[in-house]
Amino acid sequence: MNMENQRKKTSGRKKIEIKKLDKQTSKQVTFSKRRQGLFKKASELCVLCGAHAAIVVFSPADKLYCFGQPNTDTILDSYISGTTEFGDLKSAGNSQNYEEYNKQYEEALKMLELEKKKLADAENLARFWNTNDWWNDSIDYMSSDQLEQFMVSIYELRRKLIEKADEHVMKLNM
Amino acid sequence: MNMENQRKKTSGRKKIEIKKLDKQTSKQVTFSKRRQGLFKKASELCVLCGAHAAIVVFSPADKLYCFGQPNTDTILDSYISGTTEFGDLKSAGNSQNYEEYNKQYEEALKMLELEKKKLADAENLARFWNTNDWWNDSIDYMSSDQLEQFMVSIYELRRKLIEKADEHVMKLNM
DNA sequence: TGAGCTATATATAATTA
DNA sequence: TTAATTATATATAGCTC
Numbered sequence: 001m002n003m004e005n006q007r008k009k010t011s012g013r014k015k016i017e018i019k020k021l022d023k024q025t026s027k028q029v030t031f032s033k034r035r036q037g038l039f040k041k042a043s044e045l046c047v048l049c050g051a052h053a054a055i056v057v058f059s060p061a062d063k064l065y066c067f068g069q070p071n072t073d074t075i076l077d078s079y080i081s082g083t084t085e086f087g088d089l090k091s092a093g094n095s096q097n098y099e100e101y102n103k104q105y106e107e108a109l110k111m112l113e114l115e116k117k118k119l120a121d122a123e124n125l126a127r128f129w130n131t132n133d134w135w136n137d138s139i140d141y142m143s144s145d146q147l148e149q150f151m152v153s154i155y156e157l158r159r160k161l162i163e164k165a166d167e168h169v170m171k172l173n174m
Numbered sequence: 175m176n177m178e179n180q181r182k183k184t185s186g187r188k189k190i191e192i193k194k195l196d197k198q199t200s201k202q203v204t205f206s207k208r209r210q211g212l213f214k215k216a217s218e219l220c221v222l223c224g225a226h227a228a229i230v231v232f233s234p235a236d237k238l239y240c241f242g243q244p245n246t247d248t249i250l251d252s253y254i255s256g257t258t259e260f261g262d263l264k265s266a267g268n269s270q271n272y273e274e275y276n277k278q279y280e281e282a283l284k285m286l287e288l289e290k291k292k293l294a295d296a297e298n299l300a301r302f303w304n305t306n307d308w309w310n311d312s313i314d315y316m317s318s319d320q321l322e323q324f325m326v327s328i329y330e331l332r333r334k335l336i337e338k339a340d341e342h343v344m345k346l347n348m
Numbered sequence: 349t350g351a352g353c354t355a356t357a358t359a360t361a362a363t364t365a
Numbered sequence: 366t367t368a369a370t371t372a373t374a375t376a377t378a379g380c381t382c
Contacts, residue, residue, distance in 0.1 A: 008371080008372070009363080009364080009370065009371060009372085010361090010362055010363045010364080010370070010371050010372065011361085011362060011363080011371090011372070011373090012361075012362070012363095012371060012372025012373045012374090013359085013360055013361045013362070013371085013372060013373040013374055013375095014361055014362065014372095014373075014374085015361090015373080015374060015375095016222075016360095016361070016374090018217075018218050018221050018222060019221060019222070020221060020222065020223075020224055021222050021223065026361090026362095027222070027223050027224070028223075029361090030222055030223055030360090030361085031219065031222075031223040031225060033359085033360065033361090034215065034218070034219045034222070034223070034359090034360080035219065035225075037215065037358090037359060037360075038212070038215050038216055038219060040359095041208065041211065041212050041215060041359095041376095042212055042229070043192075044192050044208070045205065045208045045209065045212060045231070047192050047193060047194060048190075048192060048193070048194065048195050048201070048204055048205075048208070049194075049195065049201050049202075049204055049205040049208070049233070049234050050194055050201065050234045051205060051209075051231055051232060051233055051234055052231070052232040053229065053230065053231040053232070054229070054230045055216070055227065055228070055229045055230075056227065056228045056229075056249050056250065056252075056253045057219070057225055057226070057227040058225060058226040058227070058249070058252065059223070059225055060223050060224045060225055064253065064256060066253070072253075075230050075232070076230060076250055076253070076254070078230075078232065079230045079238065079240070079246075079250070080250070082238060182354075182355070183353070183354055183355085183380080183381090184353070184354050184355065184378090184379060184380050184381085185354090185355075185356090185378090185379065185380085186354055186355025186356045186357090186377095186378075186379075187354085187355060187356040187357055187358095187376085187377055187378045187379075188355095188356075188357085188377095188378055188379065189356080189357060189358095189378090190357090190377095190378070200378090200379090202349090203349090203350095203378090204377085204378080206349090206350090207376085207377065207378090208376090208377080211375090211376060211377075214376090215359095215376095
């Protein structure tokens with residue numbers, strides 16, 4: 001009713017040149033938004049195509065962000081071991097010699113082993129499972145049919161878990 | 175030939191669910207297009223914000239593609255040396271660093287929160303549960319303890335589901 | 349495989365709360 | 366600084382060649 005409604009509230013998105021932003025604050029905001037978008041795109045690529053990917057980003061303030069499907073280190077490990085075979089060739093083209101590279105590769109391996117032992121990712125996962133209730137909540141929105149389907153999935157998962165638990169020689173009685 | 179071609183030439187872009195594509199050919203095409211898009215976005219992020227980034231992608235056919243600003247290896251080196259140091263501290267049981275490490279986890283959480291909102295639509299949710307396997311996969315990375323915790327969660331969920339199912343007067347036999 | 353072509357879905361720049 | 370809003374720029378799904 002009110003005539004003010006008809007006015008454009010914002011000028012909307014403007015076209016920008018892809019060149020270094022000078023304003024510190026907009027650089028920050030843009031980085032934040034676009035990093036999110038980038039990771040989302042990567043995630044979609046992985047899900048849609050069954051691809052695996054890792055992204056490492058250093059923000060303008062040199063803060064580290066990363067993404068990995070299934071996780072960053074696995075992908076990077078694959079990349080490094082794959083490319084290490086071409087160490088000679090690479091050292092010719094890059095400012096990095098083979099030895100140095102190999103050393104870093106071994107460090108990475110060590111780290112991976114460590115990480116596997118500590119299962120840092122899994123720890124995160126476990127925390128996720130234990131602290132979030134969105135799946136519990138979500139069942140409230142399901143129809144009977146959907147619930148039924150969902151339970152089949154859960155049941156399958158349970159079976160797999162028990163199978164997995166067996167491997168770990170755990171005693172469970174679900 | 176005739177003028178009826180003022181009709182829409184194509185149906186245009188359609189909304190798709192973010193779930194694994196089954197057709198091999200469309201998987202390839204989509205991968206190709208989206209990988210290009212991803213790298214472009216990364217490039218823009220770097221230019222606009224003065225960020226540094228590296229991306230490593232394995233295609234569904236396990237072919238390697240990578241992107242790096244200024245180049246992949248430099249970024250990955252930084253990442254590895256950064257996290258390796260970190261890994262050492264972690265192995266010493268430093269909980270402060272664990273928190274730092276958890277920032278990635280929190281990023282993931284944020285994304286999941288976003289997903290949650292989207293998935294509020296129960297229809298999508300149901301399909302999600304039935305078509306995605308990331309949780310099944312993820313249990314491979316868990317330690318015994320974590321598995322145990324996880325199973326407790328699942329068990330709880332199962333209980334809730336059964337409770338819920340009761341409301342729907344469904345007969346279940348889990 | 350790859351290169352256009354729409355029509356539409358998404359991302360996001362500018363702005364406000 | 367963290368979020369909404371909104372108008373617009375971009376990315377892309379489905380086709381065609």
